[in-house]
Amino acid sequence: MAMIEAEGLTKTYHVFQKKEGLLGALRGLYRREFKEIKAVDHVSFSIDAGEMVAFLGPNGAGKTTTLKMLSGLIYPTAGSARVLGFTPWRRDDAFRRRFALVMGQKNQLWWDLPAADSFQLHREIYSLPAADFQKTLDELTELLGVERLTRQAVRELSLGERMKMELIAALLHNPRLLLLDEPTIGLDVVAQVAIQKCLRDYHARRGVTMLLTSHYMRDVEALCSRVLVITQGKLVYDGPLSGIVERFGQSKVIRLEFAEGQVPDDLGRFGEVVRRNGPSADLKVGRARVAEALGAILDRHAVADVVVQDPPLEQMIARVFEEGRASHDAA
């Protein structure tokens, strides 16, 4: 069953263009110039129940705008969406009881009060039966390992602990769909991994559908088997994470360690030398030419060790983004 179905979603913003300086500001008083910005441009996709999908894209690509449309915060300029069978921007209570949106940069908890008080408020808002609420709360605090922190004022918690509290608050009403906008933003690696683990465990336990945006490839690699890549408001890739490597990773990196104690001078003949350090070097070679180049090198030189790798995923994603931008500029 499809949890989310987006069909040609489009969002155009009118942005007021402000001129520089005092004169420009004065001119702006009686004549305003607007620029149309297509934040999201005919985006269509479908997500099934229980899937964990990542939304990737550079800043301003339209990820958050899409999430806002799917959670009903804003109307699209064109296109349609069905989320949990509802049209999100109608904001039916039945719809709002079944999903949750967590924004890493905004907190919903009361700053000066212990998280437990905010949780109680959520219980009231979602009118959850006391027994169910307590059961879910105990389960979540145990899962996230924060049993002892719920009575502490939120402002005194670390960023990672606060994010865990935000997650608990969002999950108290057992949503069937969880939308996460940059859930690990600003967190250190330890806290990031902790949040990833929580999300993974929760997903395994409840089978909740998740759609998350993130800048961190680590989040995506750890959590999602399927990714949607969006740049300049357009969906440029929809498929498994590994597919990105096949589609956009046109080269591989051969890491060589030479027995001769130094890197031979003619290595540049076989490909691009991207790193050189004592007896070892990294050679970038087109995917199709890996075997050929490796054979030639092994023929000529004594090689102590060799590893063939895909370039880091971050680099590939950056390539995808750049291509998206280039095709947009050309159009």
Next chain:
Amino acid sequence: MTPPDAVAIEPLVPDRATAVGPSRPRPPARGPLATSRKYYKIFRVSLVERMTYRGDFLLGTLLRFLPMVTTILLWRAVYIGSGSTDLAGFRYREMVAYLLLTHISRMFSSMPNLASGIARDIREGTLKRYLIQPIDMIGYLLSYRVAHKAAYIATSIIPYGLLFFACRSFFDGLPGPATLAAYAASLVLSFLVGFFFEASVGMVGFWFLEVTSLLYIVMTLNYFISGQMLPLDLLPTPWSGLLKALPFQYLAYFPAVVFLGKVRGTDLVHGLLGALFWAVFFLLLARGLYRVGLRRYSAYGG
């Protein structure tokens, strides 16, 4: 004696330092001695904090009444100067009682930070939570405000009681039960009119990002046209009638004159119905503006 805040700040800092960060190991503050010391600290901090707030609150209440001394003296001079004992139906003692009573009205009808809070929610996007969660913003704000007011009124009973006791010579004792009931109703209505009026003002934030100057104008004007400065009856004929037709009289003037027994019979019923009308009017206005504003917000912002 040590000033209370100096005591309050000191134990807070080490507490917070140990609480922050999962990566930082907690110091081994175990054992019954450490635990009891910790709880003693928490107890002391909470107590001092409470006391600081109480002190601040008491002082604030007293300071707010300090201008009353000048006002009382001023009105005495006015009455002596005019040579009559009655100004627009108000005797000198009634005049002072009226001005004291407007403070009670405002205790119910003033809404600090309501309009500016709504405008801030719109500007900073915290409005989102009302859209995502199954909750109505105006309903939420109303219940929050009722709780806030109840706590405020409960804590003000002592200072206000003392003040009114000190000023008891200006009153002719308590009015009868029927008038008291009408007075209570007028206070509840003044709360509702005040709440929905300010909520409507806050909704303007959907169209203008900054509402501070608008609020300033409204508040300044309100002080005069709600009758906090002087009873509206004192104004010349077209003006007093006009101001009594506006909703603002219900924020200060109306409850005070009900208590003083100046409005009776059908006038009283009309007055209460008028307050109810304006409460409903602003309720609908706030709702309407919220709906239209939300449509705009969802189309342009978010």
